[in-house]
Amino acid sequence: MAVIVRAGAAPLWWPGLLAAAVGVFVPGLTGRRVGLPAGAVLFLVAAVVVALLRTGRYAQLAEGAARAGRSDFLQDRAVTVRNWRRAHRWWLLGAFVAAVASGFLVPGAGGLLLAGAGAGLWAKAVRIGRREQRDDVLYWVRTDWAVRGGPAGKQVKAYRTTGPVAGGGRPGGGGGGRPPRRAGRTPRRGGRR
Template structure:
């Protein structure tokens, strides 16, 4: 990269990268957990899991919302020499960096089935749904503002696009990159 060039990753793609693994691992853990009778019984465990799914999805979707909005409001235009990271590279980097956390969360969700059958898996799936909702909300803002939000890759600590090290976002036009607003794959 040339002088002053920075590598930028899409904010919505980083947020959305964890949604699918958490959702599918959560559903798998809930299915396995539903097979175990558990300490409280299947009915109570699955009802508690449904409640935890809703609470977790809402909490994950709303957490740090003001920080995202403040960073988006103060976003500056990306430079001509900035390098825009592909969607697939961003997703792969996030999933590689979090694979052990995902495995530990899955095993914990399956193990919790002996206490509350299915509740741990539903909580994990709720976290995935919450991340997806957060990415959709970012996508709506991108669509409304007619820009795409990017963050420097060296500022994203542990895959957090709104962490303490992030000083601001960069923007590009809505057609830049290979991901649609919200971080989904762009349809050709």
């Protein structure tokens, strides 16, 4: 589940920094002395708001999580990241273009706002990872539920859990874990987290 949260962090962070850098070289309508401090404030606000958004809902779903069964399909983290980024590519491109264009009015502000949203998503994934480490599980959400509204949307009824290295993942949505063993009641690899 944290993979979905984390999937948007890099596509917002790096283009946001690039858009802010473009703004540094463009004088803009307000000038850099106004634009960059305003962008720093927007960065902090966006990071805090995105990091705290729907935290209660995430906690509620995690508390009601049930152990994944043999019939649950667990989608590989790399597939989840690729599918999320492909589904949101036009939105991400539009956000980048808007951030660059805003640099001609308020230099750097739009790019730093975008980067702040990325930083907030990364912080949220880290917080989820700490909970997963504490509970010694990975939280998963059904793929069809996540596609329609994200990992904490109204359509998500509950999370599933597996051991902390199932699906080649680590707590917080990072990679590097060992793939699950096929013996016993370990779920099949392959749901979106």
